[in-house]
Amino acid sequence: MSIKAENIKYIYSEGTPFMTVALDEINLEIKEGDFLGVIGHTGSGKSTLIQLLNGLEKPSDGKIIVNDIVVGEDKKKLSKIRQTVGLVFQYPEYQLFEETVAKDVAFGPMNLNLSEEETEKRVKEALELVGFNYKSIKDESPFDLSGGQKRRVAIAGVLAMKPDYLILDEPTAGLDPAGRNEIFEQIKKLHKKANVTVVLVSHSMEDIAKLVNRVIVLYKGKIHMQGTPKEIYSQSEELKKIGLGVPQVAEIVNELRKRGFNIRPDILTVEEAKEEILKEVRRNYV
């Protein structure tokens, strides 16, 4: 079971002066249990890619295959694909609309024609998965919640569809550090405990570094780099060149190496940096 992208090309406004090739030569496999990070600056093709992955857009060329179903081949299967690949958009809290949290989360399952008991069971599960106490939250108005809480409710709405894959587009944009940690903790748990395959789209390298086990970097519509977070971050010069921020620690390490410090390039945390710098300093002064 996997999502495969085979030689994807996507062109916007083909045949007009505004024609843009948003994606080109994309080959990618997302396997069950993966935790994949997708980074790239605005306009690099991230959002286009994830809309292709759940059948919202059709590639201009190439194929997307979700669990052996080719996207777009049979229109009747599109709703199955969208249920299998859950997509949480940017600022999902703007999509909340119901009077109560429970009703909002129930909207998706209700449309699958599930029984009332099954729907309620799924709503309860989904809200608990994102860290809420079902009883105390279910009758609240979603609009009285904090930003981080609203976002968790919106994610629960997608989880209630029981997707195999969960794609999150900038899930922490606009949140403060506490709200950001709250969301990331829940995503980590989802991946570990509920065995959901997660694709996390972000331009924050710091966040991606802490969570995922594989990163792809999109640049001008192509896969520019891929590898483990450590492999990617050790190339901070290259990342900066293509308009991405790197964690400050990676920048310090990079500057020190340029000035002749003999330390590892693939350092991601303050703790690691401290150990490495101390080793080097002590080596030189003993």
Add this chain to the structure above:
Amino acid sequence: MDDYIIKIENVKFKYSKEDTDYAVDGCSLNIKKGEFTAIIGHNGSGKSTLAKLINSILLPTEGKIYVKGMDTADDSKLWDIRQAAGMVFQNPDNQLVATIVEEDIAFGPENQGVESSEIRRRVDDALNAVGMYEYRKRPPHLLSGGQKQRIAIAGVLALNSDCIILDEPTAMLDPSGRKEVMDTLKKLDAQGKTILLITHYMDEAVLADRVVIMDKGNIKLDGTPKDVFKNIEAIKKFGLDVPQVTELAQELAKEGLNIPPDIINVKDLVDLLCQ
């Protein structure tokens, strides 16, 4: 008149009479003309409320706020206050009104009844100040997020505001968009504008002359970036991040290296280590 452009005196504010907690709870702060101040705090710390109070979108429940000596509670001064202290909000899509960039920037001065040749001059100056002159004929919705925010800043500049208040202007932008906005602010700072920047990003706050940390509706720390950020433990307690370079510097100092606790940028630390 003293040289404070904004004076906040013991201000308390709550959103409704039934609320038990004040969103802003006994806050006092004076901002000097030309100062670049960053206000940081987690969501709900009262920082956005404070910005809206300064701009007279909200009125204090208790206490007083003066903008260029004008009381924000004085209804007759409302438009003068908003002209003196213009605001830029978080979402660039919610604040652009016209279909062409230069018309959007002209919107403010037009409403003030400014003469048309003067509007032309102000719009051109504002576009140049934010580096967007060549985009003047474009429709704003085709611009990037960073460009849209620069247009919003130009809209404030065209009002001849002395002070620009920005409420998380980069929260929805990617790293290059954030850099565009911050470079613009630094340039305006150098030209003598008073800037009040509300942000979550510590790397932006370190560029300011002064950093104010808010928690529970009140000011907890206030000083130069160096003075403020060296209090790592306190800042973490308020639910905020500290620059990684400051944290690393202090960790190394604990291990006996001779490094001061108030390092806030990468270059300073690297220079020290490479001596």
